[in-house]
Amino acid sequence: MDHLAYEFFFGAFAFILGAAVGSFLNVCIYRLPRNLSVNEPRRSFCPACRKSIPWHQNLPLISWLLLRGRCANCGSKIAFRYFAVELLTALLFLAIWQSFSWQMAIAYWIFVSLLIAGTFIDFEHFIIPDRVTVGGIIAGFIASLAVPALMETNSRLAAGIRSVLAAVVGYVILLIVLEAGKIAFGKKRIRFDALTPFTWKKRDDDADLVVGSEETLWSDHFAREKDRLLLQCDEVKIDNRKFASVTLDFHYDRVAVEAEEFLLDHVNEISGVARELLIPREAMGRGDLKFLAAIGAFLGWRAVLFSLFAGSLLGSIVGLITLIVGKRVWSAKLPFGPYLAFGAVCWMFFGDTFLRWYVGLLSP
Numbered sequence: 001m002d003h004l005a006y007e008f009f010f011g012a013f014a015f016i017l018g019a020a021v022g023s024f025l026n027v028c029i030y031r032l033p034r035n036l037s038v039n040e041p042r043r044s045f046c047p048a049c050r051k052s053i054p055w056h057q058n059l060p061l062i063s064w065l066l067l068r069g070r071c072a073n074c075g076s077k078i079a080f081r082y083f084a085v086e087l088l089t090a091l092l093f094l095a096i097w098q099s100f101s102w103q104m105a106i107a108y109w110i111f112v113s114l115l116i117a118g119t120f121i122d123f124e125h126f127i128i129p130d131r132v133t134v135g136g137i138i139a140g141f142i143a144s145l146a147v148p149a150l151m152e153t154n155s156r157l158a159a160g161i162r163s164v165l166a167a168v169v170g171y172v173i174l175l176i177v178l179e180a181g182k183i184a185f186g187k188k189r190i191r192f193d194a195l196t197p198f199t200w201k202k203r204d205d206d207a208d209l210v211v212g213s214e215e216t217l218w219s220d221h222f223a224r225e226k227d228r229l230l231l232q233c234d235e236v237k238i239d240n241r242k243f244a245s246v247t248l249d250f251h252y253d254r255v256a257v258e259a260e261e262f263l264l265d266h267v268n269e270i271s272g273v274a275r276e277l278l279i280p281r282e283a284m285g286r287g288d289l290k291f292l293a294a295i296g297a298f299l300g301w302r303a304v305l306f307s308l309f310a311g312s313l314l315g316s317i318v319g320l321i322t323l324i325v326g327k328r329v330w331s332a333k334l335p336f337g338p339y340l341a342f343g344a345v346c347w348m349f350f351g352d353t354f355l356r357w358y359v360g361l362l363s364p
Contacts, residue, residue, distance in 0.1 A: 010097065011094055011097060011098065014093045014094045014096070014097035014098075014105075015090045015091075015093060015094045016060075016090070017093055017109075018089045018090035018091070018092060018093025018094060018109075019060035019061050019086045019087070019089065019090040020060050021089050021093070021109070021113055022060060022085045022086035022087070022088065022089030022090060022116070023044075023058070023060040023086055024038075025085055025089060025113060025116055025117050025120075026044075026081075026082050026085050026086070027044060028117045028121075028132075029081075029085065029117055029120045029121050029124075030047065032117070032121060032129045032131060032132070033121050033124070033125040033127060033129060043058075044058055046071040046073060046074060046076060046078075047076075048071060048074055048076035049071060049073055049074035049076065051071075051073045051074070053071075053072075057072050060086045060090075061083065061086050061087060061090070064078065064082055064083040064086075065083070069083070081120065085116060085120060088116060089112070089113065089116055092112045092116075092345070093109055093112075095349070096108045096109060096112065096348075099349060101149070103146075103147045103149070104147055104149055104150065106147075107143040107146070107147050107150055107298070108298075108348060110139055110143060111136075111139075111140070111143070111298045111299075111344075111348075112345065112348075114132055114135070114136040114139065114294065115341040115344060115345065116341075117132050118132045118133065118136075118291055118337050118341065119337060119338040119341045122287075122335040122336075122337035122338055123335055123338055126220075126285065126333050126335050127285065127287055128285070128287035128288065128290070128291050128337050129287075130287075130290070132291075132294075133287055133290030133291050133293070133294055134290060134294075135294075136290075136291070136294030136295075136297065136298070137167050137290065137293050137294045137297045138297075139294075139297075139298075140163055140167065140294055140295075140296070140297025140298035141160060141163045141164060141167070141297050143298060144159040144160055144162070144163035144297065144298070145159060145160045145163075147159075150163075150298065150299070150300075151163055151166075151300055152300070162300060162301075163296075163297045163298075163300075164297070165301065166296030166297060166299070166300045166301040166303075166304055167293040167294070167296045167297040168293070168296075169296055169301045169304050170289075170292035170293040170294075170295060170296035170297075170301075170304040171289050171290065171292065171293040171296075173292070173304065173305075173308065174284065174288060174289040174292050174308070175289055177283060177284070178282065178283050178284055178286070178289065180283075181282070181283025181284070182281075182282065182283065185281060185283065186280060186281055186282075187278055187279070187280060187281065188278070188279050188281050189276065189277070189278050190276065190277040190278075190279070191275070191276050192212070192274065192275060192276065192277070195234060195273040195274070195275060196211060196212045196273060196274050196275075197211075197212065197271070197272070197273050197274075198210060198211040198212070198231065198233075198271065198272060198273070198274050199269065199270065199271045200218070200267075200269065200270035200271070201268070201269045201270075202264070202267070202268055202269070206218050206219050207264070209221070211274065211277060218252075219252070220333070221279055221280060222251075222252040222280065223280070223282045223285070223286075224280075225251075225252075227251070227252065227280035228249060228250060228251060228278075228280060229250040229277075229278065229279050229280060230247055230248065230249055230250070230276075230277070230278040231247065231248040231250070231272075231274050231276075231277055231278075232247050232274060232275045232276040232277075233245075233246055233247070233248060233272045233273060233274050233275070234272070234273050234274075234275060235272045235273050236248060236257065236270065236271075236272035237270070237271050237272055238255070238257070238262055238267060238270050239267055239268055239269065239270075243257055243258065243272075246258055248270070252264075253265065255267070255270070284336045285336075287337065288336045288337055288340065291337050291340055291341075292304060292307065292308065292340055295307050295340060295341075295344045298344075299344060299347060299348060299351075302347075302351070302355075303343075303344060303347040303348075303351065306343055306346070306347045306351065306354065307340050307343030307344045307347060308340070308343065309343070310339075310342065310343030310346055310347075311336065311339035311340040311341075311342060311343040312339070314339045314342055314343075315334060315336060315339040318334070318339075319334055
């Protein structure tokens, strides 16, 4: 087999394998945040009609195009995300195969699969499951033992130690950022231009908070036991009790008003009109800490620093653009995991180039 035939055959294999892995990642992206098994049912199903999809209608990339993004059974629209994940995974698998040795390529295939799953789950649900983050840390450590070149050494022992230390560095750095951000920006005050109606309404184990035209899930505002949400109100009704000109002092499980305290488990609905809202905020979720630790376990400590820098830069640009075009509201959240993943992929392919450029700036 000549060189061109060899390159074509294995390049095609990498692309097809990536598309197939992307199809499985779509299963993970849909099921993991919903606490569904990725093994049962074994066959994929339509999210709308729940009918199992036969294999000939579940071919990576091809089926979505042939069916024009719709379920063959009920005609419901199948999100473009399914096609995008398969194509992105296929292209990354191909690019990795063409850029690295086969040993490193296999390790990086596992790595980018975790990045893609975490990215799309975070975009949709603002969480990154432990099976992605903690599983990624473990996978990165094992991959570093198997392929020490990931940690730029020939020693398996040294590679394992470097992998663990890089994971710790990633976690600790973001933990410091998280705690510092909580101290500096842990509260956000929103003063309304006019009296604004609000409702708090119990829903299963959670509740819906509606302030004006914005609706949020109650649990989204509370990451810590000491977090407080304050509502300055002209009128309030807590079930059948009425209050005037008071401040509601909410913790996740209770609310204090004047000298009384109500357990939210015993309250069905709170409504009224508000002048001002003070909400607790987090700089990021704790899943991001473990996500960066997984990046360190695969790529080393320098990748941790670069991913944090590049992710923060890109996230700031995106956040600024949404503010300029008026798409950001007080309740909007910005997932950080996808931007860390962007930095990690950039480092994986262009880390050496970046280092040479940076060293050239320091010593022209």
